[in-house]
Amino acid sequence: MSFFFYxxxxxxxxxxxxxxxxxxxxxxxxxxxELDELLAKKQYNKIVLMLFxxxxxxxxxxxxxNTDFLIKKKAFEISSVFPPTTAAATTAxxxxxxxxxxxxxxxxxxxxxxxxxxxxxxxxNSITHEHINGPFLSSVYCPYExxxxxxxxxxxxxxxxxxxxxxxxxxxxxxxxxxxxxxLMKRNNSHFYYMYWTDPDxxxxxxxxxxxxxxxxxxKINKSLIKLSKENKDNLIIVxxxxxxxxxxxxxxxxxxxxxxxxxxxxxxxxxxxFFHVKSGMNEVFETLFKKYYGNDFILYTKQxxxxxxxxxxxxxxxxxxxxxxxxxxxxxxxxxxxxxxxNLMIGAHSxxxxxxSLINVYILNK
Numbered sequence: 329m330s331f332f333f334y335x336x337x338x339x340x341x342x343x344x345x346x347x348x349x350x351x352x353x354x355x356x357x358x359x360x361x362e363l364d365e366l367l368a369k370k371q372y373n374k375i376v377l378m379l380f381x382x383x384x385x386x387x388x389x390x391x392x393x394n395t396d397f398l399i400k401k402k403a404f405e406i407s408s409v410f411p412p413t414t415a416a417a418t419t420a421x422x423x424x425x426x427x428x429x430x431x432x433x434x435x436x437x438x439x440x441x442x443x444x445x446x447x448x449x450x451x452x453n454s455i456t457h458e459h460i461n462g463p464f465l466s467s468v469y470c471p472y473e474x475x476x477x478x479x480x481x482x483x484x485x486x487x488x489x490x491x492x493x494x495x496x497x498x499x500x501x502x503x504x505x506x507x508x509x510x511x512l513m514k515r516n517n518s519h520f521y522y523m524y525w526t527d528p529d530x531x532x533x534x535x536x537x538x539x540x541x542x543x544x545x546x547x548k549i550n551k552s553l554i555k556l557s558k559e560n561k562d563n564l565i566i567v568x569x570x571x572x573x574x575x576x577x578x579x580x581x582x583x584x585x586x587x588x589x590x591x592x593x594x595x596x597x598x599x600x601x602x603f604f605h606v607k608s609g610m611n612e613v614f615e616t617l618f619k620k621y622y623g624n625d626f627i628l629y630t631k632q633x634x635x636x637x638x639x640x641x642x643x644x645x646x647x648x649x650x651x652x653x654x655x656x657x658x659x660x661x662x663x664x665x666x667x668x669x670x671x672n673l674m675i676g677a678h679s680x681x682x683x684x685x686s687l688i689n690v691y692i693l694n695k
Contacts, residue, residue: 331627331661332683333637335407337361340417340570340688341641343406344424347375348475351520352482356424357643362404363566366695373518374563376509379421380549381414382529382676384572386684390537391546398550398567403692410639411601411659412571412686413679415448418524421570422488423472426641431470433640433652434597434679438605439465440651445596455594455668469648476522485519491526502527502545506552513560532573532676557693565693572685576600576677578667584621590614596654599665600680605654618658625662627681631655 337358346359350367385405392399409420409427411434419432427433436454438445442465445454451464479486489508492500499505505525512521527545535541557565581588581595590610595602606614618628629637631653639657640649658666660680667674678685 330683331659331681332407332686333681334410334412334686339407340409340568341420341424341426343568343690344421344475347377347520348424348478350375351479351484357426360406363690366403366692372564374513374515375519375566376513376521376523376563377566377568378509378523378553379418379525380528380567380569381418381524381526382532382571382573382678383546383549383569384408384412384685385687385689386572386574387528387532387537387542387569388546388689391543392550396550397554398691401567401691401693402689403695404690406568406688406690407686408571408688409641410681410686411598411679413598414529414570415598417570419472420641422474422476422522424475425472426643428638428640428645428649429643430472431646431648431652432466432472433649434601436596436598437466437652438593438596438603438654439469439648443593445593454596470646476520479520483518485515485517487521489521489523491524493526494524502548502552506556509556510559513556513563529573533674534676536575536675537573538575553693561694563694567691567693569688571678572687573676573678574663574680574682574684575675576663576665578665578672578674578677579622579625580670580672581666581668582670584617587614587617587621590617594668595658595666596652597657598679599667599674599677600685601657601659602666603652603654604656604658606656611655614656618656622658622664625664626658626660629657629659631657 342360345355345357346363349355349359408417415435416427436447446465448466451460476486490498492498528542531542592605597603665677
């Protein structure tokens, strides 16, 4: 297995910037050429972007045939950002900025001043799983202006539609998701809607890449999109994902006390790419033990190497970015990830540095 780096100017950030440019004439980063050219051909004023979590190139092409509707509607492929994980990628899409700019780097991040590793979406302590009372640390320290806010300021009806478990007024199942999409698309005004659904990612985490339930939901998505596009031909529908997944085995960090003794806290970031905050004077011991236990499956980078390689994109650096990084980062080039859970039941995972985790098919309906 070989290392894959996200594609410059052909990723989920550049796609978002093409949409921003289309509606406002301005953008933060170079827009995706393929989408920019498509949007310039017509005055599209009704656009709906539908993101199905985890349904990247490798997943959709595993469960759909070449004759299936979505596969025939593939327009181009892009990459996710690094790491290819929902917290980083969907924030990048919704902000049109890279993780280095927003501070949203991964699922869990270490807030140095509070000395706590936090799940960014839930504000839960990543170690105890207890909810941290008060404002979400991610909202306090990593706020960002969404493209929906920007478009609304420019007179475009724009909003994000999220599932009910995330937003109380959102759809509670996939049938309601598509019913709501139909209602929104039939509005006569100029609009841009972002619609996010949690599957197949949630199912793959639980059951693995090739489970029949995963195939069933992807087939349902494919079938539902046929009907939706036919009944809303005046809407340009962009269908994509934030990343793919692979079936993963896990090293439990807690199994090696000598290694854990070099760390200030448990690893942060995500399961297949992890930050390590190392105790003062322990760097050499850390590097030796990392190579001994995990060197065959992960590439280890120093903080300076992470900065030099622009792993987390380009742009104005978030004030806490370097604090979040820690001293080292390991990223998987195998089917292994890290956990510090005694009973980790997850099968499918993502956030590593394999091509199949990062590549995303973009499907365009009604162009």
